[in-house]
Amino acid sequence: MRYLLALLLSFALFGCNNKQNKKVDAHEIIKKSIEVSGGKRIGASIIEFNFRDIHYKAVRNKGIFLLSRVIPKDGDSIIDVLGNDGFKRFINDSLVSIPDSMAVNYTASVNSVHYFAVLPYGLDGKAVNKTYMDKVDLKGDSYHKIKITFNEEGGGEDFEDVFIYWVNTKSNKVDYLAYSYNEDDGKGLRFREAYNERYIEGIRFVDYNNYKPIDVKAKPEDLDKLYIDNKLELVSKIELKNVTVN
Helix, strand or coil, rough: CCCHHHHHHHHHHHHHCCCCHHHHHHHHHHHHHHHHHHHHHCCEEEHHHEEEEEEEEEEECCEEEEEEEEEECEEEEEEEEEEECEEEEEEEEEECCHHHHHHHHHHHHHHHHHHCCCCCCCCCCCEEEEEEEEEEECCCCEEEEEEEEEEECCCCCCCCCCCEEEECCCCCCCCEEEEEECCEEEEEEEEEEEEEEEECEEEEEEEEEEEEEEECCHHHHHHHHEEEEEEEEEEEEECCCCECCC
């Protein structure tokens, strides 16, 4: 009888664990985070902002997009435009020809700023892989820790980059994120802490404190622990100014 009860208890615990695991779905967590941050509003909007003296504009409508930036230089305006049909550069109103290698770099630069401006929007794409890592505490709040990687096909030029998102278990908002990126001398790492949250026309915008690890051998998944232990160095602030949404 004791063995039977132990067996039944084991099955019961196994069933409970399965139910808990099913509830922790990285895809569903990211989906909720996208919704609470603006969701479909972002996909049908015109968003403009200034970042480091450069003007950015994003036009999105049912999968059609046009991401641009205007760089003032020596009395001229350099206008970079990235859309469904690729990248183009204009100087004032004239289209200019640039080498493919430079177009790749400019494309990544334009896309990166627009990408970070509306996170986690876009993380539900087919080329995005989401892995639930753990539930952790940061500064007294509980977070879902989720790893994001990208397929080579459809994942962009920087598909090898690795991202970690900390999604607040109560608000479903991304309060922290970390990522790796390629540098000439190896992998670079950054950890971002969101602040100055504001909603404009139902879309969430934040600024970030941008940190790097003191230990160059650190890994993206360890940056939350290094943040708690004050082993990160503040390198910059990511601030979006004069944000407008239509």
